[in-house]
Amino acid sequence: xxxxxxxxxNIGGGLGDFWEKAGHDxxxxxxxxxxxxxxxxxxxxxxxxxxxxxxxxxxxxxxxTVIDATNLIGAEPPNGFGSNAEYVKxxxxxxxxxxxxxxxxxxxxxxxxxxxxxxxxWTGDExxxxxxxxxxxxxxxxxxxAGGLDNARMQEQSLALLFSINQAGAxxxxxxxxxxxxx
Ligand SMILES: NC(=O)c1ccc[n+]([C@@H]2O[C@H](COP(=O)([O-])OP(=O)(O)OC[C@H]3O[C@@H](n4cnc5c(N)ncnc54)[C@H](OP(=O)(O)O)[C@@H]3O)[C@@H](O)[C@H]2O)c1
Numbered sequence: 001x002x003x004x005x006x007x008x009x010n011i012g013g014g015l016g017d018f019w020e021k022a023g024h025d026x027x028x029x030x031x032x033x034x035x036x037x038x039x040x041x042x043x044x045x046x047x048x049x050x051x052x053x054x055x056x057x058x059x060x061x062x063x064x065t066v067i068d069a070t071n072l073i074g075a076e077p078p079n080g081f082g083s084n085a086e087y088v089k090x091x092x093x094x095x096x097x098x099x100x101x102x103x104x105x106x107x108x109x110x111x112x113x114x115x116x117x118x119x120x121x122w123t124g125d126e127x128x129x130x131x132x133x134x135x136x137x138x139x140x141x142x143x144x145x146a147g148g149l150d151n152a153r154m155q156e157q158s159l160a161l162l163f164s165i166n167q168a169g170a171x172x173x174x175x176x177x178x179x180x181x182x183x
Contacts, residue, residue, distance in 0.1 A: 001131065004029060004036040006054055007045035010105035011069050015043060015139055018111070022138035033057025036064065041131050044068045044088060045100075048156075049075030051084050061092045065131050067122075068152075069100035071159050085124065085152035097124030097132040098152040102162055103141065104172035111140030116182075118174035119144045121158075123151040144177045 001024045005012035008028035016026040027039070036042050037060030046054040048070040055061065068085040081087040089096040099122035111118070120141035122132055125148065136143040146155060165173060 001025070001040045001135075002038055003027070003041050003043065003135075004034075004039035005043040005045055006033075006036075006058055007043075009045065010108075011045035011100060012043060014105050014108045015045070015069075015100065015135075018108075018139040019135060024138070029058065031057075034059075036060045039064065041135065042066045043100075044070055044084075046070060047075075048072035048084055051087060052078040055088070055091050061094075063094040064092050065095045065097075065128050066092055067097045067099050067128070067132055067135065069098075071101050072156055073159075082150075083152040083156050085149055085156070089125075089149060095125040095127035095131075096149055097122050097128040098149070098155050099124070099132055099136060099143075100139075101156065102158060103174075104166075106172040107174065110174075114174065116176060117142040119177045121146050121155060121177070123147050123155045124149050142176075142178070
């Protein structure tokens with residue numbers, strides 16, 4: 001796949017490296033923005049409160065399949081939207097997924113070296129499923145689907161629970177959600 005990342009820090013840079021290793025062609029954009037017309041899939045990985053500004057500086061987003069990995073820390077989604085992912089969809093009109101926001105970049109270096117694959121929760125459009133589930137697997141996780149894009153708000157708000165686990169002493173954790181016979 002041709003992938004463009006909007007944001008090239010811990011998340012955009014880190015996932016871009018995994019996806020290149022898996023054989024994808026990755027272009028990374030920073031604050032200056034750029035054009036994503038060529039991309040099959042676009043990852044959004046900028047500070048959550050900067051999403052409107054970041055998308056304004058990117059051309060070629062119309063109809064694109066987008067994975068939104070942002071978290072809103074001390075910020076709200078733009079223009080009264082329930083989630084950043086729904087805001088993204090309002091700008092692109094294309095298949096949209098929320099993923100990678102509930103997984104710590106600090107332990108990306110442990111992926112591929114665990115006894116079982118960690119989970120990665122995603123919500124979003126059915127039309128995005130093939131791409132997002134492949135890219136979750138290509139990063140080293142197992143996808144766990146949590147419903148349509150109207151559940152992205154709940155997924156974004158779930159960060160508070162993950163942070164609480166982190167700060168209560170566990171640090172950066174993987175998690176695994178799977179049927180009983182997989183344990
Ligand atoms: N770190 C984690 O463990 C983690 C986990 C899950 C989700 N997230 C979320 O993922 C997003 C990215 O986190 P990160 O840790 O990768 O951050 P980061 O390392 O600080 O990288 C941020 C990236 O966003 C770009 N950026 C900042 N402001 C921008 C703007 N106004 N317009 C366009 N681009 C802008 C930066 O551009 P330049 O390269 O030009 O500076 C940089 O490439 C955040 O929403 C974060 O909450 C983080």
